[in-house]
Amino acid sequence: MPVEEFVAGWISGALGLVLGHPFDTVKVRLQTQTTYRGIFDCMVKTYRHESLLGFFKGMSFPIASIAVVNSVLFGVYSNALLVLTATSHQERRAQPPSYTHVFIAGCTGGFLQAYCLAPFDLIKVRLQNQTEPRAKPGSPPPQYRGPVHCAASIFQAEGPRGLFRGAWALTLRDTPTLGIYFVTYEWLCRQFTLDGQTPSSGTVLVAGGFAGITSWVAATPLDVIKSRMQMAGLKQRAYGGLLDCMVSSARQEGLGVFFRGLTINSARAFPVNAVTFLSYEHLLLSWG
Numbered sequence: 460m461p462v463e464e465f466v467a468g469w470i471s472g473a474l475g476l477v478l479g480h481p482f483d484t485v486k487v488r489l490q491t492q493t494t495y496r497g498i499f500d501c502m503v504k505t506y507r508h509e510s511l512l513g514f515f516k517g518m519s520f521p522i523a524s525i526a527v528v529n530s531v532l533f534g535v536y537s538n539a540l541l542v543l544t545a546t547s548h549q550e551r552r553a554q555p556p557s558y559t560h561v562f563i564a565g566c567t568g569g570f571l572q573a574y575c576l577a578p579f580d581l582i583k584v585r586l587q588n589q590t591e592p593r594a595k596p597g598s599p600p601p602q603y604r605g606p607v608h609c610a611a612s613i614f615q616a617e618g619p620r621g622l623f624r625g626a627w628a629l630t631l632r633d634t635p636t637l638g639i640y641f642v643t644y645e646w647l648c649r650q651f652t653l654d655g656q657t658p659s660s661g662t663v664l665v666a667g668g669f670a671g672i673t674s675w676v677a678a679t680p681l682d683v684i685k686s687r688m689q690m691a692g693l694k695q696r697a698y699g700g701l702l703d704c705m706v707s708s709a710r711q712e713g714l715g716v717f718f719r720g721l722t723i724n725s726a727r728a729f730p731v732n733a734v735t736f737l738s739y740e741h742l743l744l745s746w747g
């Protein structure tokens with residue numbers, strides 16, 4: 460893979476990510492804290508206490524990790540399709556793979572990227588949940604001073620396994636929903652493109668955006684559980700496991716708890732995934 464494309468992919472992935480990060484912070488807070496009345500209330504409180512910077516907490520690690528995570532996801536997906544259908548990316552418009560193959564390849568990519576994502580995602584969630592305003596002289600420092608300090612503290616306290624807290628929930632969240640992601644994308648592209656032709660940039664943007672929304676809608680219940688398990692052991696109670704987390708969250712807060720952050724997740728998913736797919740298609744086209 461030529462270096463410039465890799466860098467271009469990373470930059471466009473990072474652009475999507477920066478665009479989506481403020482939404483992501485509000486989502487994580489709504490999912491794991493009970494002090495907010497809704498999206499608007501959370502935005503206002505975050506802005507008042509922490510200024511605009513509060514929305515960008517925990518962003519540096521995802522930016523660094525998106526290079527690895529995105530290349531594993533798209534690389535494994537495309538290579539799994541190559542194994543399943545014996546067609547390369549360029550040949551796939553003329554010989555479209557079946558949706559079953561697209562789903563299996565997406566799930567495989569999702570499963571493997573979840574393991575790369577897990578430690579980065581844990582650190583992101585922990586930092587996003589630090590609601591203290593920016594440090595003023597004399598005020599006590601927050602528990603984690605930054606991503607590296609956060610990773611080191613977790614490693615010291617819990618060992619390497621601590622960095623994979625919530626990884627199971629993350630894998631369960633991402634494996635089927637990334638299958639859904641690629642199927643939705645392919646399906647929408649084919650609806651708006653003549654047989655054998657390459658989809659237009661507009662089609663790719665819309666299909667990518669809706670693929671993001673659909674997969675996030677399906678992923679939200681396990682996303683809530685994942686975020687709670689990642690926070691467990693910190694200030695909240697530790698759960699006995701994934702099932703215990705599900706049952707006790709539902710008991711205490713009702714079934715609605717599984718849909719926390721759904722609206723904000725969808726609003727974030729459209730621009731992030733529209734940009735991601737557009738750069739993915741353009742890069743592969745330019746490699747021709």
Ligand SMILES: C[N+](C)(C)CCCC[C@H](N)C(=O)O
Nearest residue numbers: 633636637674675678728731
């Ligand atoms: C599978 N799941 C829905 C969790 C994520 C799918 C989209 C991934 C994308 N990087 C984003 O951050 O939106």
